[in-house]
Amino acid sequence: MNPTSINSIEPLTGSNFKxxxxxxxIALGLLDHDIALREEKPVLTDESTAEQRLKLERWEKANRICLLIMKKSMTEAIYGGIPDSENAKEYLKAMAEKFKESIRLKLEIDE
Known part of the structure; x- marks a missing residue:
């Protein structure tokens, strides 16, 4: 893993969400861990192939790394205000909703 990609992410403060x-x-894509943000978690059955099991393992690893990088790259105040999740895609959606709501409230106040 290239720490330069991770260190290039400016910490999330709220106003810089986009x-x-x-x-x-970009960093997760360069590290080839963005699969957890692009695809749903694969579901295995008793009939799942070795390839399908490997895909799940790859997704789970990418999901873990995505969550770690997201949490590392935000301030404590932001981190404490986001409901925790075991799914990186859902965690990112919750963050987007929180900041969309914050922007709407700020616009209403400014009007």
Missing amino acids: KWKRDLE
Whole structure:
């Protein structure tokens, strides 16, 4: 893993969500861990093939790394205000909703 990609992500403070998200997606893509943000978690059955099991393992590893990088790249105040999740895609959606709501409230106050 290239720490330079991770270190290039400016910490999320709230007002920089769009840039943070773009930088996060680029870094995770360069590290080949963005599968957890692009695809749903594979579901295995008793009939699942070795290839399908390997895909699940790859997704789970990418999901773990995505969550670690997301949490590392935000301030404590932001981290404490986001409901925790075991799914990186859902965690990112919750963050997007929180910041969309914050932007709406700020616009209403400014009007």
